[in-house]
């Protein structure tokens with residue numbers, strides 16, 4: 001596995017591979033890798049001959065400077081995991097490499113549709129402009145045939161698909177299922193910050209989602225949400241930001257059970273750590 005830090009080296013390394021007709025998959029990450037990321041690498045290996053994983057804690061998508069500062073960066077461990085997984089390239093640029101004028105903001109404003117401003121977009125203003133800005137830069141640098149994203153960031157996937165469509169980019173977006181701990185907690189780089197008590201309380205999130213999934217046909221929407229919210233709110237140290245049953249295309253709450261793409265999404269602060277999770281209902 002080759003570890004690369006500059007755009008120039010990345011492009012010169014990938015050029016001969018592209019010219020010889022090999023398919024390239026990109027797995028964009030912010031590091032602190034776990035089994036969820038490894039499942040993206042494994043899926044990428046099925047779809048392409050060359051797998052590039054990027055590790056870059058992207059400052060423009062953080063709305064809270066403290067969150068950016070405390071984001072875990074276990075780089076040596078990440079490199080070891082990627083090497084063992086058979087990844088071909090890891091791209092780990094500096095902030096200056098990706099944003100030469102940093103901290104001066106670069107102009108980037110893309111219409112991602114109304115869904116940009118709800119759920120995560122409401123709690124983290126500008127977050128998806130930052131996400132799409134870096135993902136666009138990574139696409140431009142790697143020119144992947146396919147890029148891999150996890151369903152855990154459901155709204156992020158929708159925003160990236162909207163960007164690809166808005167800019168007419170020639171890249172396939174592959175979405176991989178959420179990988180969970182044995183007790184149901186969705187794997188996340190942020191779980192590292194959970195204390196033992198937080199870790200137990202955090203289970204209320206996945207339990208509430210599984211409750212909605214299991215009782216979706218039986219109960220009406222308001223009853224489902226009321227009961228599931230109660231499961232979360234009764235948990236000490238858990239502060240619910242939202243729990244919704246939404247149209248997966250627009251992220252608007254559904255009012256009837258007729259839509260084909262329905263998803264239950266949750267976000268909550270558990271202790272000092274903000275977690276998100278979701279379950280696709282149908």
Ligand code: PAF
Nearest residue numbers: 028029030058131134153
């Ligand atoms: O999902 C993430 O880890 C990040 O949002 C991404 C897609 C790597 C962009 O920084």
